[in-house]
Amino acid sequence: MCFLTFLSFYVTLSLCYGEISNFTEIDNERNMIMDIMPSADAVVSNLSILSTLFVSVFGLGVLAIVVLFITDVTQTEDAIRRNYPVFGRFRYLFSTLGEFFRQYFFAMDREEMPFNRAERDWVDRAAKGHDNTVAFGSTKNLNPAGTVIFVNCPFPTLNIDAVDMQAVEIGPYCRQPYNAPSFFNISAMSYGALSTPAVRALSRGAHIAGCWLNTGEGGLSPYHLEGGCDIVMQIGTAKYGVRDAQGNLCDDKLRQVAAHEQVRMFELKMSQGAKPGKGGILPAIKVTATIAKIRGIPAGQDSISPNRHLEINDIDEMLDMIGRIRDVTGKPAGFKTVIGGCDWLEDMCAEIHRRGIESAPDFITIDSGDGGTGAAPMPLMDNVGLLIKEALPLVSDVLHKYGLRDRIRLISSGKLITPSEVGWAIATGADFVTSARGFMFSLGCIQAMKCNKNTCPTGITTHDKRLQKGLNPGDKAAKVASYCENMVHEVQTISHSCGMVRPRLMDRKHIRIVQENGKSVPMDELYPRPDILPDY
Numbered sequence: 001m002c003f004l005t006f007l008s009f010y011v012t013l014s015l016c017y018g019e020i021s022n023f024t025e026i027d028n029e030r031n032m033i034m035d036i037m038p039s040a041d042a043v044v045s046n047l048s049i050l051s052t053l054f055v056s057v058f059g060l061g062v063l064a065i066v067v068l069f070i071t072d073v074t075q076t077e078d079a080i081r082r083n084y085p086v087f088g089r090f091r092y093l094f095s096t097l098g099e100f101f102r103q104y105f106f107a108m109d110r111e112e113m114p115f116n117r118a119e120r121d122w123v124d125r126a127a128k129g130h131d132n133t134v135a136f137g138s139t140k141n142l143n144p145a146g147t148v149i150f151v152n153c154p155f156p157t158l159n160i161d162a163v164d165m166q167a168v169e170i171g172p173y174c175r176q177p178y179n180a181p182s183f184f185n186i187s188a189m190s191y192g193a194l195s196t197p198a199v200r201a202l203s204r205g206a207h208i209a210g211c212w213l214n215t216g217e218g219g220l221s222p223y224h225l226e227g228g229c230d231i232v233m234q235i236g237t238a239k240y241g242v243r244d245a246q247g248n249l250c251d252d253k254l255r256q257v258a259a260h261e262q263v264r265m266f267e268l269k270m271s272q273g274a275k276p277g278k279g280g281i282l283p284a285i286k287v288t289a290t291i292a293k294i295r296g297i298p299a300g301q302d303s304i305s306p307n308r309h310l311e312i313n314d315i316d317e318m319l320d321m322i323g324r325i326r327d328v329t330g331k332p333a334g335f336k337t338v339i340g341g342c343d344w345l346e347d348m349c350a351e352i353h354r355r356g357i358e359s360a361p362d363f364i365t366i367d368s369g370d371g372g373t374g375a376a377p378m379p380l381m382d383n384v385g386l387l388i389k390e391a392l393p394l395v396s397d398v399l400h401k402y403g404l405r406d407r408i409r410l411i412s413s414g415k416l417i418t419p420s421e422v423g424w425a426i427a428t429g430a431d432f433v434t435s436a437r438g439f440m441f442s443l444g445c446i447q448a449m450k451c452n453k454n455t456c457p458t459g460i461t462t463h464d465k466r467l468q469k470g471l472n473p474g475d476k477a478a479k480v481a482s483y484c485e486n487m488v489h490e491v492q493t494i495s496h497s498c499g500m501v502r503p504r505l506m507d508r509k510h511i512r513i514v515q516e517n518g519k520s521v522p523m524d525e526l527y528p529r530p531d532i533l534p535d536y
Contacts, residue, residue: 079444079458079470114370115417120441122418126486127442127479146389147514148424151522153499163501165488168431170265170409171332171362178264178332180230180432182211183503184422184487186480187413187434188234188269188336190218192282192291192303193451198443198460200473203227205442205480214434215241217269217305218282219294220257227477233257234267234336235325238305240295248311249321251328258329266325267365268335270308270318271385281305285454286463315348322361334363334409339391340384342398349402353536360407364399365434366391368414388414388425393508393527396429400529403536405429417441419490426491427506428523442483443476 065086072078072085080088118139125132142149167179186206191199199221206213206229214232215224219241224231235242235249242257244250257263282291282303292299312318318335326333339345352360369385386394392412399405412430416422417438425433437445444458456462459471495503498510508527512520 076472077475080446083457083459083467083470114415115437115441115447119418120447123438123441123483127483129482129486132486132490143514143518145514145516148420149512149514149520150420150423150494150498151510151512152497155499157496157499157501159496161501162492162496165492165502168409171326173358174326174332174362175330180212180264182209182484182488183426183432184484184491185211185432185434186213186439187436188214188216188267189436189440190216190282191221191223191294192218192286193461195459195462195468195471196223197468197471197473197476199223200226201443201471201476202439202480203229204473204477205484206230208477208481209484211484212264214267218291219296220260220263221294225260225262229262231260231263232265232267233263234269236269236305237307237309238295238303240297243296254325254328258331263331265332265334265363266329268309268318268322268325268333270335270337271367281452283452283454288463315344315351319348319351319355319359319361323359326362332362334361334365336365336367336413338367338369338385339395340386342394345395345398346402349398349404352404353402357404357407360404363409363411364395365411365413366395370415388412388416392425392428392430397527397530401531401533403532419487419494422487423491423494423503423506424511426503427508427510431504439480439483442479444471
């Protein structure tokens with residue numbers, strides 16, 4: 001018993017001693033912590049400063065993004081930034097950096113299709129009214145066969161001797177002929193394919209520049225008229241805007257359209273460069289109630305035109321239709337086509353002389369076979385129809401051979417968006433040049449290739465209200481006008497360099513065409529003007 005009592009007492013003392021030892025160690029540790037406490041306070045203080053700085057920088061970054069967002073969505077000058085606030089700014093950053101990295105990773109300035117960067121940049125600068133000079137030599141390869149070179153004169157036209165652009169009469173046998181003031185005009189683009197703000201901008205810009213605006217086959221909308229410009233009303237195979245309930249041409253609706261003073265001419269569309277031999281295509285998603293009303297078709301359904309005019313089976317019926325439109329409206333009437341061969345044109349000219357020269361179309365618009373703004377099957381866009389460089393001189397020569405060159409005005413279309421191309425067309429034989437995609441670029445088109453998907457990022461070919469917000473008609477109208485005015489000025493500059501006081505005095509002798517061997521040949525040797533046939 002005593003042993004057990006002693007043992008219990010010993011254990012108790014040991015435990016008490018252990019606790020005392022633990023307290024001592026804890027106290028020692030506490031003293032050590034107190035010794036290093038000033039260093040820990042400094043670290044905590046520094047961390048607090050860094051965290052405050054991080055939060056401040058992060059907050060400023062968020063604030064900057066908010067400010068940029070508000071700035072982008074409220075501004076009206078740039079469609080990309082308005083439709084894609086903040087993120088849209090990276091496009092211009094990357095475009096700028098591309099100038100340095102392009103030679104390693106991207107296409108060169110002249111390599112893109114269907115329009116290369118150099119062409120788009122020229123249009124962009126012209127639309128903005130910026131300086132369009134370049135430095136350190138041309139980036140264009142002038143050696144490939146087919147390259148156009150203008151023949152400069154040793155004694156160019158002085159500015160004081162230059163003549164302003166002159167109006168040209170179209171339709172001398174009409175009750176209301178049209179004296180067209182500009183040789184450069186806006187080609188056919190339908191309302192429906194184009195958005196409301198795009199058409200508004202084109203209408204206002206055309207009025208400022210003094211050029212005409214072609215409605216395209218989608219009919220005449222109020223937005224075409226509101227800008228006050230001259231209008232060319234196009235009649236497609238579906239007769240949109242001038243059709244009856246069965247889809248036939250309606251004389252009463254023709255008169256209603258012609259009653260607008262702004263409507264100067266009527267163009268019967270036989271075919272177009274995007275889809276020769278196929279009718280127009282407008283997806284159902286783009287056929288809104290407004291567009292359906294203008295066209296005279298059901299809303300929300302695909303709008304597909306016949307691949308030709310059902311009532312026109314030959315040259316006689318085509319001339320009959322043109323004569324009917326001219327008689328009903330009292331205004332000039334002509335047709336638009338892609339050229340595949342010239343035999344039918346010669347038959348047409350012979351028939352015109354049999355009927356009388358007044359029966360001739362007042363104008364012919366020649367489109368190029370390499371596509372246009374419209375959506376189309378690739379085989380048609382790639383491989384059907386002659387290019388404008390071959391078609392234009394052929395048509396001009398046929399009209400000249402039959403003595404109709406002064407009677408029928410010739411309008412050239414098809415990828416002509418720069419001064420050299422427009423100057424070439426006029427010197428080759430065109431009285432007027434029209435462009436669609438050039439004016440789309442002036443509206444801000446970035447060649448996104450989304451024209452047929454209702455997702456155009458610039459708001460030009462979409463009916464998405466959110467995307468349309470980026471296109472301000474007032475701002476873009478000024479760019480449309482500036483592009484047209486700069487085009488006219490630069491073509492005049494080319495003509496003065498060739499020694500001509502105005503562009504329409506240029507002829508094929510003012511052009512040389514580079515051949516396969518690298519040498520250039522005068523165009524009047526490649527395409528000599530034929531003699532007028534004795535009977536005409």
